[in-house]
Amino acid sequence: MSTEGVSKRFGSVQALTDVTVSFPPGQVTALMGENGAGKSTLLRILTGDHRPTEGRVLLDGQTLDLHSPQDARRAGIRIIPQEPEIIPHVPVAENVYAGSLPRAGLRRLDRxxxxxxxxxxxxxxxxxxxxxxxxxxxxxxxxQRQLVEIMRALTGAVPPRAIAFDEPTSSLSEHEVEALFALIGRLRDEGIAVVYVSHRMKEIFRLADRIAVLRDGRVAGVVRAADTDEGELVRLMVGRDLSSLFVRQQVATDRVVLDVRDVTTDDVRDISLTVRAGEVVALAGLIGAGRSELALALAGDAPIRSGTVALNGRVLRLKDPRAAIAAGIGLAPEERKAQALFLQRTIRDNTSLVSLRRLSRWRFVKRRQEKDLAQEYADRLRVRAPSIEAEVRTLSGGNQQKVVLARWLARKPDLLILDEPTRGVDIGAKAEIYQIIADLAREGTAVLVISSELPEVLGLADRVVVMQNGRTTGELTRDQATEEAILALAMADDLATADDLASTAQTGETR
Structure with a gap:
């Protein structure tokens, strides 16, 4: 499968320009680029969702006339979308074979x-x-929704000739990721052309035979994975070196903003931690450790059974998210589309959401002030959109995350909790988000970051609190924190051995 001179224009926006790239059978070709570089548009052209303004798509050297996703499927081209489409009221089996369910007679399902x-x-x-x-x-x-989409793509009357995976591991556990990688290896061995879209460098270098990079809708380069490195890929993607993604400076004060004492919920037990003004504290741990559950409790979205949460010395009664917001706590949750954003509403609406009280008089919103506020933070965070009246659903993942951050920067909370703030965003957007976090700390905001990426934890945090099975297993200063020390605490079988494991990892001793 390949494209030849493909260009795509949406009104006045040129999304792709003269894209010529091949996806050979029996190889994994990684497709990389910043959000907005044109990856999604190219995938939609390959799978019949969009028709190119110029150029053509070829399979086995023959031009494909793709008017719809059904045409692409009949040609053997499949895509695993980043956002699965699942029928909620039927079981997995019927979701997988929707449209081709086995029948016993005209109407009855052959169970x-x-x-x-x-x-x-x-x-x-x-x-x-x-x-x-x-x-x-x-x-x-x-x-599991992601796995259902994968099964849909790999079953059916016409076997796949080419299959594209769009950020497939963003919500998978380590075990599920390994199963997916094994599957991709089998597809490659069977001669299928695999297109793999991801921002995760480790995945790219583990899976890919070739890497095609888009920048500003054009092909910036195509390289063999074995002949390149992360530095070259970053230069191809953003057109410059990102010699230092992390811009943290020691600006923490002695003033304790958040003081959590012996907090227990349905999901976490006896959690105690502090975050000071200007300090970035990272919550680290494996999937299921209880980090997100703790964040929801601190944001008033899960009941606290015992213990206390104090903000600036005042004990809070966090009966709901409204109480947390009023107290000065903000949360940017992990699932931004499901939990944070109104996708059909504008950037302006989403930015002003938690600031409407101060933007209103006699229950009427002052629209001029609301627009000024949204525009100020869209400019400050460099949200890439035609205007603040653009619907959030039209933005790239990185720009959607910036809108979530803009909402809380406009509110100016004392404590901001960021749950996986860079998940699913490209390397350039990551650098911008890291700068935003550094700016917040410099302005005196207490920041609690949850991240599953250890380099991100090490680069951002002044201190690291590690969790396992709903409890904290240790705390590391910036000087003590290493990937080995964090993992030792995250995988400790019990609290009694956690300190020993962390100490061993820091000193390099063997047990």
């Missing part, structure tokens, strides 16, 4: 054949241990 088919396909794809075919779509986790 025996459906069971045989889903059991065989789960085993063949290696998902039988992580996906229950009887779960309803509404009961699936984000990771």
């Amino acid at each position: 025996a054949e459906l069971r045989r088919r889903i059991t065989a396909d789960l085993a063949r794809l290696g998902f039988d241990k992580v996906l229950d075919p009887d779960l309803l779509g509404s009961e699936l986790t984000a990771a």
Whole structure:
């Protein structure tokens, strides 16, 4: 599969210009670029969602006339979208084979054949241990929804010739990621052309044979993975060196802003920690450690059963998110689309959401002040959009995250909790978000960051608090924190051995 001279224009916006790139069979080609570089537009052209303004798509040297995703599917081209489309009221098996369910007669579903088919396909794809075919779509986790989309793409009457994965690991556990990587290896060995879109460098270098980089809608370069490194890829993507992503300076004061004492919820136990003004504290740990659950409790979105939370010396009663916001706590949650943003509303609406009280008089919003506020923070955070009246759903992932941050910067909270603030954003947007965090700290905001990326934790944090199984297993200063020390605490079997493990990792001793 390949493109030849593909360009795409949306009104006055030139999304792609003269893109010529090949995706050879039996190879994994990584497609990289900043958010807004044109990756999604190119994928949609390959899969029939968009028609190119100029140029053509070829398969086996023959031009494909793709008018719809159905045309692409009939040609053997599949895409695993970043946001799965799941039917909530039917089980996994029916979600996977939607549109091609086995029938007994004209109307009746052949449940025996459906069971045989889903059991065989789960085993063949290696998902039988992580996906229950009887779960309803509404009961699936984000990771399980992703696996359903993968199964849809790999089953059907026409076998896949080319398959594109768009940020497939963003919501998967380590076990699920390994199953996916094994599957991609099998697809490559079977001669299928694999297109892999990701911002995660480790994944790219583990999987890819070739790497194609887009910048500003053009091909910036195509390189063999074995012949390049992260530095060259960053230069291709952003047109400059990012010699230092992290810009942290020691600006923390002695004034304690957040003081958590022995907090227990349904998900975490006996949590104690502090965050000072101007300090960035990272919560580290493996998936399921309880970090996000603690964040929700601090933001008033989960009941605290015992213990106290104090902000600036005042004990809070966090009965709901409104109480937390009023007290001076802001939360940018992990699932920004599901939990933070109104996708059909504008940048202006989303930015002003938690500041409406001070923008209103007699319950009427002062629209001029609201627009000025939204424009100020859109400019400050360099949100890339035609205007603040653009709907948030039209923005790239990095710009959507900036809108979430703009909301809280406009509110000026004393404590800002950031749960996976750079998940699914490109390297350039990451650098900008890191700068925003550094600016917040310099202005005296207490920042609590949850991140699963250890280099990010080490680069951002003044202190690292590590969690496992709903409890804290240790705390590391900036000087003490290493990847080995954090992982030792994150994987400690019990609290009694946590200190020993962390100490061993820091000193390099063997047990």
